[in-house]
Amino acid sequence: MRLSLRSMYGGLLLDLEKLTDSLYRYQTQIATGKKYQLPSDAPVEINYALKYRKALADVERYRASIREARSFLKTTEGALDDFKKLIQRAKTLALEGANDVQNPSTRKAIAAEIDGLIQEALALANTQHGDRYVFAGNRPAGYPEGEKPFMLEKETLPNGEIVERVVYHGGQEDLYAGYARGARLLEARNGEEALMASDLFGALIALKNTLAHDNVVDPAKEVEDIQTQIGRLDRVLNHILEERSDLGARLNHLDLKDQLYQELHTTLVGNLGEVEEVDYLEAITRLSARRTAYEAALKATAQTMGLSLVNFL
Missing domain, CATH: 1.20.1330.10 (f41 fragment of flagellin, N-terminal domain)
Structure with missing residues (x-):
């Protein structure tokens, strides 16, 4: 199967875009401390997080009612x-x-x-x-x-x-x-x-x-x-x-x-933290790996982009 230079360039650019998106995702996770920024990033985790947040709101409301009742009873x-x-x-x-x-x-x-x-x-x-x-x-x-x-x-x-x-x-x-x-x-x-x-x-x-x-x-x-x-x-x-x-x-x-x-x-x-909060060690390790891959891809792309029929004449 023969590949044209155009197809090769297109594939290289697509790989670079994927690596760039991956770098941005891990950098954002490290900066915000959150695993995701949009619902589409992790729909399953978002669903769990919403349930945990609702349960937390209920518990906080119950505890507020208990504090008020306890204060009333202490006065009595x-x-x-x-x-x-x-x-x-x-x-x-x-x-x-x-x-x-x-x-x-x-x-x-x-x-x-x-x-x-x-x-x-x-x-x-x-x-x-x-x-x-x-x-x-x-x-x-x-x-x-x-x-x-x-x-x-x-x-x-x-x-x-x-x-x-x-x-x-x-x-x-x-x-x-x-x-x-x-x-x-x-x-x-x-x-x-x-x-x-x-x-x-x-x-x-x-x-x-x-x-x-x-x-x-x-x-x-x-x-x-x-x-x-x-x-x-x-x-x-x-x-x-x-x-x-x-x-x-x-x-x-x-x-x-x-x-x-x-x-x-x-x-x-704790449960909410597990589905929302990023593991910094894991995120930093993956960011380092993606950065290495990105730099290697840039070098390979630069070398490939420099090739043409003139080089062999």
């Missing part, structure tokens, strides 16, 4: 811890008030401090995380001006006696938060079950009234009444501790889920 946890301290202080004051050495003046002073604890308990019940109330169940926000989930109401009876009670205006259902596909977590307990059912405010108001009235006619009856309120406070404390324990379990669940998602995130990043 702090409020419950403060409730525990408040109830313990109220019990201490009640025991002091039951002491025989107390007189009407000192008992009224204790009653005034109990009143301060009631106001503090009311503020804790209306604790907010951002603009959301943590003990308002499925109605964490959207209250009219001047209204909160827990409100202290006072009513004056015909005999002049003032009756106090705390009224709950929050949601009647618990609030759940979704943190992953098909998964949700109890985020906020409704205040009726979380606090009102404990008789927290009723016990504190009753203790204050008992101390303030100072039954000098029957001191033994007064001490008995104070002991009754101490028993109520014990039940309140047990209720708060149960709420705190349940919340701790939910926090542990979130921590475990976040750890699992973190490990999945690390795995997905």
Whole structure:
């Protein structure tokens, strides 16, 4: 088979173009750190990379939801811890008030401090995380001006006696938060079950009234009444501790889920790197080989291009 010089030149130029493209590809890989620049460069790898990136976006969204839920629960946890301290202080004051050495003046002073604890308990019940109330169940926000989930109401009876009670205006259902596909977590307990059912405010108001009235006619009856309120406070404390324990379990669940998602995130990043990121050692070795081949091809082409019939005359 006979080849013309034109066909030979065309073949040499085509080989040089292929080597040039190969050199450019490996140089670009080394410069960018990526195996491909266009979808057509590696369609299979691109498909895997898109799936990994979608999975990473999902995991990051799930972890963001977990962080927000955890922050909300930590705020609730702090409020419950403060409730525990408040109830313990109220019990201490009640025991002091039951002491025989107390007189009407000192008992009224204790009653005034109990009143301060009631106001503090009311503020804790209306604790907010951002603009959301943590003990308002499925109605964490959207209250009219001047209204909160827990409100202290006072009513004056015909005999002049003032009756106090705390009224709950929050949601009647618990609030759940979704943190992953098909998964949700109890985020906020409704205040009726979380606090009102404990008789927290009723016990504190009753203790204050008992101390303030100072039954000098029957001191033994007064001490008995104070002991009754101490028993109520014990039940309140047990209720708060149960709420705190349940919340701790939910926090542990979130921590475990976040750890699992973190490990999945690390795995997905590694998988994405395998299909996207270039192996520098391999790329440099191939670039060096292509450069050597390119230089050899240039020499061969130059020598071939210089040939003509005149050289043999």
